[in-house]
Amino acid sequence: MPHPLRSVAVFCGSQSGTSPAHAAAARALGAGLAAEGLALVYGGGGVGLMGAVAQAALAAGGAVHGIIPSFLLRAERPPPGGLTSLEEVPSMHIRKTRMFEMADAFIALSGGLGTLDELVEIITWRQLGLHDKPVLLLDIEGWAQPFVALVQAMTQQGFVYGAGRQLFQVAPGVEDALALLRAAAPSNQALASQAARL
Numbered sequence: 001m002p003h004p005l006r007s008v009a010v011f012c013g014s015q016s017g018t019s020p021a022h023a024a025a026a027r028a029l030g031a032g033l034a035a036e037g038l039a040l041v042y043g044g045g046g047v048g049l050m051g052a053v054a055q056a057a058l059a060a061g062g063a064v065h066g067i068i069p070s071f072l073l074r075a076e077r078p079p080p081g082g083l084t085s086l087e088e089v090p091s092m093h094i095r096k097t098r099m100f101e102m103a104d105a106f107i108a109l110s111g112g113l114g115t116l117d118e119l120v121e122i123i124t125w126r127q128l129g130l131h132d133k134p135v136l137l138l139d140i141e142g143w144a145q146p147f148v149a150l151v152q153a154m155t156q157q158g159f160v161y162g163a164g165r166q167l168f169q170v171a172p173g174v175e176d177a178l179a180l181l182r183a184a185a186p187s188n189q190a191l192a193s194q195a196a197r198l
């Protein structure tokens, strides 16, 4: 059966973190997406976990599309071997918009404040009904737990619309995340964006 999705955006750190488990998960995720025939959409950098996931996907024969603001080209240095495509954009906001348009699903792998910003925006856009593409958090070394607890607390205190926790899923490992993607029903918007790309 063909995979229900075509492309997945990965939000992750421009640093590698203190535990080697994060980079190992990034490499497994890049290779896993490629093995599933899923194109990787990401921030275009060659540093930290961003570089690890991209290089693993490329090494496994996958397609990798990077979107990077001009002012970050020096700091986040795209991988020297090149990507399937690298789009240079004028701002962070356009980067996020392009990643949103190009992806049928989103995975937050471990990262810092930039990763959090990208994750929260994509979840709030889902809360607003702007899309219904799957959003997954990978919980490597408990990275996702404080965020899950915060959303639960905000929900209990009446600040989240609907069942906030249902806006995203948490995967304990890369294989679980890949299985959740396989089970994902393509949304109408994902189907429309696939059709537009054909």
Ligand code: AMP
Pocket: 012, 013, 014, 015, 043, 045, 072, 076, 092, 093, 095, 096, 111, 112, 113, 114, 115, 116, 117, 118
């Ligand atoms: P970090 O998790 O802080 O290492 O950042 C991960 C990625 O998110 C990097 O490519 C950052 O450039 C990017 N980033 C940081 N802040 C923003 C933002 N406001 N909008 C879009 N991307 C961002």
